[in-house]
Amino acid sequence: MVRGQDKPGGSADASRRATSRPPRRGGGSRPTIGDVAALAQVSKATVSFVINDRPGVSPQARRRVLEAIDQLGWQPNAGARALSTKRSQTLGLVMRRPPELLSTDPFFPQFVAGIETGLAPLGYALVLQVVPDEETERQAYERLARDGRVDGVFLTDLRTDDPRPALMTELGISALIVGPPHHGGRVPALGVDDGSGVRRAVSHLRSLGHRWIGHVCGAAGYVHTEARCDAWRGALADAGLPEIPPVAADFTGAAGAQATHRLLDLDRPPTAIVYANDLMAIAGITAATSRGLRVPEDLSVVGFDDIPLADCIAPPLTTVRQDVLTWGRIAAQALVSLTEGGKFQAAELPPVEFVVRASTAPPRT
Amino acid sequence: MVRGQDKPGGSADASRRATSRPPRRGGGSRPTIGDVAALAQVSKATVSFVINDRPGVSPQARRRVLEAIDQLGWQPNAGARALSTKRSQTLGLVMRRPPELLSTDPFFPQFVAGIETGLAPLGYALVLQVVPDEETERQAYERLARDGRVDGVFLTDLRTDDPRPALMTELGISALIVGPPHHGGRVPALGVDDGSGVRRAVSHLRSLGHRWIGHVCGAAGYVHTEARCDAWRGALADAGLPEIPPVAADFTGAAGAQATHRLLDLDRPPTAIVYANDLMAIAGITAATSRGLRVPEDLSVVGFDDIPLADCIAPPLTTVRQDVLTWGRIAAQALVSLTEGGKFQAAELPPVEFVVRASTAPPRT
DNA sequence: CTTAGATACTAAACCGGTTTGATGACGCTC
DNA sequence: GAGCGTCATCAAACCGGTTTAGTATCTAAG
Known part of the structure; x- marks a missing residue:
């Protein structure tokens, strides 16, 4: 089986890249599923079955595939996979906040960190946008949704007449409100009491x-x-x-x-x-x-x-x-299960904690 | 000149599309470049040329394509594009920080907001990871790099014996250090004085x-x-x-x-x-x-x-x-130009500002 | 000794874009 | 009117995965 990789083209782009082309491995370009298949002497389909835990692969073939993967250090290309499965394994978070107010808010970093701890084990990534005003915000959501970059989004800082819940259902993209529920009620919400x-x-x-x-x-x-x-x-x-x-x-x-x-x-x-x-x-x-x-x-x-x-x-x-960290973690898990077609079940968030220090005392009589 | 677009193959694909062709829009599935091409009565290639501003398209064809795009509300799929061009138009930021320390830091949110203002006009997105320890951090970078999710990454909070600059050159992924330069010196750095x-x-x-x-x-x-x-x-x-x-x-x-x-x-x-x-x-x-x-x-x-x-x-x-916001914006632009093969030119960051308030006064004699 | 049903595996189509090599029409020169 | 270069256009290949339909082999049942 011939696995020559040289593309025929000779455009400006190709020539720029061509300088580092010959070495192949170790150089810029990464191994593909085809390389793994060739090394393991099976078809691409078999490799795919192995990494997706599908039945119909003999123990011997599975072992060869795993060895080949290990040897090449191969990892499936996220974009290609997303193209086939129509799922990007990515969630979006758009914050509309004047930038100077952002740093006053302890919520944002903690929440993002929490989302991450929930997302990482599931193989999901988080794309973040910070936008200054409502118009930009709408565009950001539309772009994220329409170019297929995300499977779902978090909605934060909901305003009473917020157009986003409606926009999300219109764009047909799953969304999770972070905070008290919106009165419209079509979009699930997750917030502490x-x-x-x-x-x-x-x-x-x-x-x-x-x-x-x-x-x-x-x-x-x-x-x-x-x-x-x-x-x-x-x-x-x-x-x-x-x-x-x-x-x-x-x-x-x-x-x-x-x-x-x-x-x-x-x-x-x-x-x-x-x-x-x-x-x-x-x-x-x-x-x-x-x-x-x-x-x-x-x-x-x-x-x-x-x-x-x-x-x-x-x-x-x-x-x-x-406990904003836990809040973020649970929100992440909830949104993932939502995008994967599962139902949304209102998970229990940790209760707030009241911390008594020295700024309170009995009033003067 | 025949302008019919039906592909010859009477494959399952053609028939599947044919059934849902008339209503088409409105359902879940988004329009593709093929739909635009059909509506504009040109080939997919021509549509591609139009949206990428390439020469060789007649004014009439261009107009028809633009109208079709507008009518369908089409936007190119980011994943598909990334697959072809091998560029994801996405940058990565990995923060290694104990989550509880994250919210003490005014840098993080401001910097992220700054990156965004720099990235948005260029059509780039930012994927974010927050990781607790060094091991997870390395994995995060390797995953981002190897599954092709990002074109480049920011390195923050560099430690004196930090393995990341070396890792980045090993993975062959462009990187920009945020802060003072690393003594190794292979990775460009951008920081205020x-x-x-x-x-x-x-x-x-x-x-x-x-x-x-x-x-x-x-x-x-x-x-x-x-x-x-x-x-x-x-x-x-x-x-x-x-x-x-x-x-x-x-x-x-x-x-x-x-x-x-x-x-x-x-x-x-x-x-x-x-x-x-x-x-x-x-x-x-x-x-x-x-x-x-x-x-x-x-x-x-x-x-x-x-x-x-x-x-x-x-x-x-x-x-x-x-001015962390501007710092982030300039860092974003620098990293984009770096990933797009351009040179890194050390852009000028705004100087720090010294704010005199009331916590300083002449010492007691 | 068929025949049916599993099982392991693969070739090829497909996802939605980009890029290329080829083609046909046109205008120009000699 | 033959020869040639430009220009607009398109079919087909390609990116790297997933998925489907089909084949070959083996075993168990009739």
Whole structure:
């Protein structure tokens, strides 16, 4: 069987490459399934059967094939395989976030790492896009979907009137919402129970004796902000506490400080404030301190996220910790099983953890 | 001239397509180049020529093709194209980082966002892997390279005895080091001048009157830590200042606090400390404050990174800001031009910016 | 001694693009 | 009008896998 590989062509491209062509192995070009088949003295089909664990291969042939694979260091070409199977074994994650806000967010890196730990054992890869605005975002999804680069995508930071769930069903691509479910409801969602973190915070403060608690929530228009605000109202109601209207902020330190001043300027300022993230909480502590208040003696502060810095400041921040890594891992597994035609089963996420440190204390009497 | 396109073979393929031909669109399956060709009444080759801007297509044919593409909403399949061209139009980024450390690092998200802004206009995608240890890391690179998923990779967090540059040349895959160059020198590197940030910090402190300055550097074994420590010594020497041996820490808050105590425990403690990142600097401020020192009156502190929180704490942190976003964008462009056979030209990165806030002041006399 | 059914294996088609060598039409010169 | 170069076009090969339909061999049943 002749296995000559020289392509006939002589274009500019070919000549550029041709310089390193002769050596063949060890050089640039990798072995193909044909090379393995030739070495093992079987057909390409048999090699394919072996690596895909299909029946109908004798033990001897299987052994020869495996030896040949090992000897050549062959690995199937992902693109060729994807072309045949119409499955790219790749998932997509598109983040729409102003780049400067990206680094404030402890969620993103952790979640990506979690996805990876879930994907790697399954042989899947993750392609990532970060886009600045809605228009680019739509294009990114359309491109990923239409050029067949991904089998499914994660949807994060869903907005209340988000067009993406509809777009995904229109493009016929499987998707998984990361966070509270979208009210449309056609796309499955996987998120921790936002309520429980808020409830834990409220009950902690209430048990310390607080009765008048403020809330700085996240940017309006996001599903998770709405969900958490609702949870907040519910928790207050359940605890029989009066409600101070939550102040919206956009997750940045500056906004957190401003919101804090707004709350402390009230005729009757709260004795404790719960923030939608740690960054705003820390900015809030600084803001309160600058007004001559002491934390936690004059004002108790609760954050959300448990960023590494929460433990490094004075006072150390009482906060709500989510196991984002596990969340990402489970989300990855869920989306894979979704794209592989399996059903989506709502897996159990680890519950949030309430970390009590020194930024909360009983209110002054 | 006959323009009928039916291929001669009455194969299963032709008949399968024939059945679903009339409605065709709307179902799950996307249009192919063949559909476009049929609709435009040209051959697949002509369509290919049109979308790749190759000469030899009449204006009429080009117009018909473009109309057909538009009408079908066709987009070339990335995998098929990659198979033919042997170029996946995809780059890889592997981060080896304990997941819990990932979220402390402002570099990662910003850099990824920067890469994206550079890659998107070129039609490239980014596949990401986060791995926990060295063994997994090697496997990740080998897999990416051998299954042809990526055309090139970024190497970050290079260690002094890092095996990756050698591995990359062995695998024959283009790579770009992000950060100071590796001493081996075969793989191109792109990084900001670490020295200049350190020098700016030293000269700022010196002009305030400090003469006895400590340094908390990053984890040992990393090329960028070494580079920065060298720069540190050089800057002190240039300024004619005596050197306190730098204390190594691992970029976490706990390590930063511990290193701070070590420096302050010296017989003659420094009047100012420069940290390798903001997280350690902030932990350092807290540590110093807990010892009864006031910042900046008793101790000046300089950070590195300018994380969003640097501005939200008391006192606001004087620090060194790098334009990581632009760095990522330029790195992306450089790696693309590298993989496309072009030369690597060391592009100019934006210089670091020294941000003076309130954590530095003249020393007590 | 057929005949039927497994089993091991392969040639060839196929996935959806790119690239090449060939062909036919056209305009130009001599 | 023969000869020649350009230009637009296309059929077919190719990239590296998967999958199907079919063949050869062997065994067990009728």
